[in-house]
Amino acid sequence: MTETIxxxxxxxxxxxxxxWMGVRQSNKLTNYRIGKLEEKVMKHNNLVERMVAVEQSAKSAHHRIDELKHGMEE
Known part of the structure; x- marks a missing residue:
């Protein structure tokens, strides 16, 4: 009986x-994947911020071009 116990x-x-080891390994993998996703989100957000600046610059350039065109027509 003691052998059975x-x-x-x-x-x-x-x-x-x-x-416990399986849960621990799964947790490590999940944390790694979340870290990689955070890096991708940061890159995307940086791209969005840069595109806003480019759009504003393009808008300003188009406005200046329009002013120059109107100045040449007068």
Whole structure:
């Protein structure tokens, strides 16, 4: 009977240890993926900010071109 209990306890320890290691590894992978997604989001946000600046610059350039055209027509 004691052999059965020892085997059961060892099985329990093995099961708990294996489950814990699996959860830990899964958590590491999830954190890694979240980190990579955060990097991509930061790059995207930087691109959006740069595009806003480019659009404003283009708008200003078009406005100046229109003013020059009207100045030449007069």
């Amino acid at each position: 020892i085997v059961a306890v060892l099985s329990l320890i093995g099961t708990l240890g294996g489950s």
